[in-house]
Amino acid sequence: MQTADRTKKIASGTRGVVYKEALRVQAEGNKVLKMNTGNPAAFGFPVPESLKKAIADAVQKAAAYSESTGAKEAKEAILAYDLSKGFKNISEKDIYLGNGVSELAEMVCTALLNPGDEVLCPCPNYNLWSNSVLLAEGKPVFYECFEDRKWMPDAEEIESHISDRTKAIVIINPNNPTGALYSDELLKNIAEVAKRHSLVIFADEIYDRLLMDGAKHTSMAALAPDQPVLTFNGLSKSHIVCGFRCGWMTASGFTDEEGENFKTVLETLSSVRLCSNTFAQYCVPAALADPAYTVEMMSPGGRLYERREATVNAVNDSEYLSVIKNTGALYCFVRIDPERVHIKDGNDKQFAMELVRDKHIMVVPGSGFDYPKPNYFRIVMLPEPEELAKAVHEIDDFCRTYDEKHYR
Ligand code: PLP
Secondary structure, eight states, X not given: OOOOGGGTTOOOSSSSHHHHHHHHHHHTTOOOEEOSSOOGGGGTOOOOXXXXXXXXXXXXXXXXXXXXXXXXXXXXXXXXXXXXXXXXXXXXGXXXXXXXXHHHHHHHHHHHOOTTOEEEEEESOOTHHHHHHHHTTOEEEXXXXXXXXXXXXOHHHHHTTOOTTEEEEEEESSOTTTOXXXXXXHHHHHHHHXXXXXXXXXXXXXXXTOBOTTOOOOOHHHHOTTSOEEEEEESTTTTTOGGGOEEEEXXXXXXXHHHHHHHHXXXXXXXXXXXXXXXXXXXXXXXXXXXXXXXHHHXXXXXXXXXXXXXXXXXXXXXXEEOOOOXXXXXXXXXXXXXXXXXXXXXXXXXXXXXXXXXXXXXXXXXXXXXXXXXXXXXXXXXXXXXXXXXXXXXXXXXXXXXXXXXX
């Protein structure tokens, strides 16, 4: 039996070979600090009480399939949320619930791409997006996010990658893995590029509520109301329910005939899989009515804020590592000094596997985010602050001995 060619380039960044090595080391009886996925409940973050109640109340009705694109009460809450963020000319019909943003990313790529069509993806990139493009037999084409510009991309650089096969641009804001939050000016410039070339924007805004330091998030759809934008959001991170698989997308600006056809295809694809997890859907109204949980977590004294502080401070105290402090999400993308630690091109996974074996710490190397430079890895800021600081210290220590082990 032969597997389909389209699967050959698919690889999970967060649950790939380094993760398998971490599980192997763990099976040998070691305690491994696994910082591979942004999975807060796995680190003991409690589910908000409001959601626990919503789940309990929904037991009977959640036993039935919902409408394929989502239950009315979930859509009403999402519509109100989107309107509060400045979306224009949308209705419940433009909202599609999914088993996480993950399912919807695949769905939109299936709906939009013919073999060989191109989608612009950030580099580094949460590789759900490149994998979804590849599964639809499309081609991810990467645009750069620049470390020396606090990991911002550049609209002109993005435009330089556009060909006659380009159909969409993925914007992850706030970003995974860098935690960067994009300025309105940058978003507007990117929207203009998309408009000039008739591209759909895939705006992955799953971290829009995970903000620190007084930062405010602007939705791409609010800045570009007259052009096609698919905005992705969900409860996985803001409400600690990754396992519920609760995501949604809103189609704004799909006003012409092609746009209407596209939405009909999304409806058909939603119907083929009947509906998304209904428990998760019935949590949406309660969750969106309870922003306080997330705000508290991201404020001084809050769980994620204090973890971010501990991580960044520890990196700043280290000898071999540096980082751009993140204002959003729960990640930072750490640089290993390439002048002092000589990881060869293509060897970042090897570095991460040795780190798991030596220090029992798992991080995802840059290549897990389609990043070509070998001296980067992502930290998930979910362990206790002291544990995070200790892990950073251990990684720094591992860097100290790396060249000695490999070159002497
Ligand atoms: N988009 C981004 C940028 C993510 O970081 C993640 C998960 O880490 C997802 C989408 C997937 O989210 P979901 O749990 O809704 O599938």
